Amino acid sequence: MVSHRPVLVEDIILNLLGYQGGIIVDATCGEGGHSEYILERVKPSLLVAMDQDIEILQIARERLKGYDNVKFVYGNFARVDEFLHKEGIKEVSAILMDLGVSSYHLEEAERGFSLYKDGPLDMRLDRAGNILTAYRVVNEYPPKKLECIIREYGEEKWAKAIVRAIVERRKERPIRTTGELREIIEKAVPKRFWPKKIHPATKTFQAIRIEVNRELESLKEALERSVKLLRSGGRLLVISFHSLEDRIVKNFFKKFEKSGVGSVLTKKPIVPSEREVQENRRARSAKLRILEKL
Numbered sequence: 001m002v003s004h005r006p007v008l009v010e011d012i013i014l015n016l017l018g019y020q021g022g023i024i025v026d027a028t029c030g031e032g033g034h035s036e037y038i039l040e041r042v043k044p045s046l047l048v049a050m051d052q053d054i055e056i057l058q059i060a061r062e063r064l065k066g067y068d069n070v071k072f073v074y075g076n077f078a079r080v081d082e083f084l085h086k087e088g089i090k091e092v093s094a095i096l097m098d099l100g101v102s103s104y105h106l107e108e109a110e111r112g113f114s115l116y117k118d119g120p121l122d123m124r125l126d127r128a129g130n131i132l133t134a135y136r137v138v139n140e141y142p143p144k145k146l147e148c149i150i151r152e153y154g155e156e157k158w159a160k161a162i163v164r165a166i167v168e169r170r171k172e173r174p175i176r177t178t179g180e181l182r183e184i185i186e187k188a189v190p191k192r193f194w195p196k197k198i199h200p201a202t203k204t205f206q207a208i209r210i211e212v213n214r215e216l217e218s219l220k221e222a223l224e225r226s227v228k229l230l231r232s233g234g235r236l237l238v239i240s241f242h243s244l245e246d247r248i249v250k251n252f253f254k255k256f257e258k259s260g261v262g263s264v265l266t267k268k269p270i271v272p273s274e275r276e277v278q279e280n281r282r283a284r285s286a287k288l289r290i291l292e293k294l
């Protein structure tokens with residue numbers, strides 16, 4: 001069963017309509033939500049549906065089995081060009097990246113992403129290829145390194161207190177589950193300083209996930225390589241969900257524009273309507289930026 005609801009669908013489709021008959025890459029295919037809309041409404045000659053999670057790709061494969069113009073690729077988008085070259089594809093019309101995790105990942109407790117569903121401290125998107133787990137980050141990283149990660153990737157002001165509490169606990173016994181980690185953080189941050197709109201552990205969970213999956217490094221690499229893959233007039237569309245990602249996309253797009261590689265079509269990012277946010281809470285922090293190659 002599909003659990004993820006794709007965001008900003010109309011804006012994505014509107015910006016891809018000119019590429020009917022071209023090759024489109026959905027570099028973060030997930031359960032195939034955007035892919036299905038693209039196949040139905042844009043009608044590319046080929047859709048490359050890529051994801052670094054082989055399990056979720058299986059769901060997309062099932063969902064899209066009625067289409068014969070889809071090629072599924074299991075891999076990290078940081079090496080998107082290598083995967084496409086292997087398939088004999090040198091140039092594409094458009095590339096879409098819808099960053100982060102899918103609702104599927106949050107709902108499957110055993111994947112260890114959810115704050116609310118107790119599961120093992122895992123958080124790997126690529127369980128088949130990545131050996132760094134949240135368990136190792138939480139239990140084995142030196143305190144200073146852990147603090148840096150939580151401060152930098154989580155933009156968490158309470159990083160020091162949180163790491164102190166983690167280190168105290170792991171001296172007694174390893175921290176094994178998302179529930180244990182959540183409780184440690186709840187106790188480390190005084191209640192009167194808990195954020196109003198999010199759980200006090202949200203930012204720490206985000207930081208650990210980013211570290212486990214090397215998300216920011218992959219994104220930077222993917223942006224560089226994607227732009228080279230685009231044909232002249234082709235588009236790169238990126239949806240981000242937090243400020244660290246959005247800053248990277250914004251700065252790379254500016255750099256591409258300055259060096260004459262492309263032109264930024266979104267001076268301000270496209271954000272979901274109030275209605276979309278009401279219907280899909282996950283959409284609330286989505287920002288779409290688009291670059292067109294010159």
Ligand SMILES: C[S@@+](CC[C@H](N)C(=O)[O-])C[C@H]1O[C@@H](n2cnc3c(N)ncnc32)[C@H](O)[C@@H]1O
Pocket residue numbers: 004005006007027028029030031032033034035050051052053056075076077078098099100101102103125218219
């Ligand atoms: C927000 S979901 C995509 C949802 C999809 N657009 C849909 O409509 O169903 C993000 C997906 O990107 C994948 N992903 C994240 N980082 C990736 C990377 N570096 N390379 C390939 N896939 C990645 C995740 O495994 C996840 O399935």
